[in-house]
Amino acid sequence: MQPKQLSEGDSRILTQVFDPESGPTKAEVIVDPFLPSDRQYHEDGTVARLRAREREAIVLIERFEKEKPQTQSKADVFKAAVSILDGIIDQYPLYASAHNNRAQLRRWMFGDRYTLCQPQTIAKPDRTSAGSAILADLKSAISLASPNRPHDAVSPAQGKLLAQAYTQLAAVYYAAAKDLATSRGADVSVAEEIKDCSGDWLEEEASRLFYLGGLYGNEVAKALAVHTNPHAKLCGNIVKEAMRKEFASV
Numbered sequence: 001m002q003p004k005q006l007s008e009g010d011s012r013i014l015t016q017v018f019d020p021e022s023g024p025t026k027a028e029v030i031v032d033p034f035l036p037s038d039r040q041y042h043e044d045g046t047v048a049r050l051r052a053r054e055r056e057a058i059v060l061i062e063r064f065e066k067e068k069p070q071t072q073s074k075a076d077v078f079k080a081a082v083s084i085l086d087g088i089i090d091q092y093p094l095y096a097s098a099h100n101n102r103a104q105l106r107r108w109m110f111g112d113r114y115t116l117c118q119p120q121t122i123a124k125p126d127r128t129s130a131g132s133a134i135l136a137d138l139k140s141a142i143s144l145a146s147p148n149r150p151h152d153a154v155s156p157a158q159g160k161l162l163a164q165a166y167t168q169l170a171a172v173y174y175a176a177a178k179d180l181a182t183s184r185g186a187d188v189s190v191a192e193e194i195k196d197c198s199g200d201w202l203e204e205e206a207s208r209l210f211y212l213g214g215l216y217g218n219e220v221a222k223a224l225a226v227h228t229n230p231h232a233k234l235c236g237n238i239v240k241e242a243m244r245k246e247f248a249s250v
Contacts, residue, residue: 029216032153039145039158040094050088050095057084057101061108078109096144100165103137106130107168112175116191123189131191134172141165154216163216170209170221174228177202203228 036042041050064077085102088095115131118124142165145158154162180188180199194202207228214222 027150027215029159030151030153031156031159033156035153035155035158037155037157038095038097039147039155040096041092046092050092050098053084053088054098054101057081057105060084061105074109078105081105094144096141096165097161099137099144100141100161100168103134103141103165103168106134106137107172112172114179116172116176116194117179117183118189119183120187120189128189128191131172131176132193135169135191135193138165138169138172142169159216163213163218163221165213166209166216167213167218167221170206170213170224170228173202173209174206174224177206 036047038047041047058081060077060081064072064074082102082105085098085105088098089102092098110127110130114122115127115134118127142162145154145161145165147154147158176194176197177199180190180202197205207225210221210225210228212221214225
């Protein structure tokens with residue numbers, strides 16, 4: 001029996017599912033090195049000072065991870081670092097980078113699993129609060145750093161920040177989807193922000209956000225966008241089954 005050939009239309013659809021960037025309407029990010037590095041604060045001196053203060057918080061974490069001092073706990077280092085970022089955001093609430101880094105700091109402290117969604121028997125309010133705070137900071141970072149229109153140019157720093165924020169948000173949603181999936185109908189404590197969201201929606205949203213992170217330059221996010229795409233998984237299973245039947249009929 002001669003193997004059946006996919007039609008041109010079917011091939012195009014499958015290609016679009018597995019490789020969205022191959023389509024005729026491929027999205028592109030325009031990077032303009034002459035734009036201000038921060039979308040909200042344009043004075044170079046101000047941005048330099050803010051970055052220096054952020055660096056202080058980051059150095060605390062890097063030093064702790066490298067030296068593992070016996071005299072400091074992870075919680076103590078977290079409190080000291082988050083206090084620095086809190087101070088920046090109190091003074092400069094529109095500074096997107098601090099929101100992004102504060103979210104990353106909370107992810108370092110609490111992880112992604114069992115924050116937005118926890119088994120009722122072991123649910124901890126501080127983890128739920130951390131998950132909600134992470135969502136709020138990442139959404140703020142994306143909103144503050146995004147151009148007014150999708151096709152407007154971004155500065156290199158702006159693009160890097162959006163790549164990080166989208167990828168972080170995707171990881172958090174993907175973890176929540178997995179937590180819901182593994183609950184197997186058991187009672188779960190779900191953060192208010194996702195209480196009406198299904199596991200499928202969370203996974204689809206994670207895939208979309210990974211795609212956007214990849215679009216802004218994060219190569220890991222680009223790969224994960226396909227890996228987490230439920231439509232690609234479905235098509236992949238269909239293709240595998242079709243190939244199995246095709247080989248069986250030879």
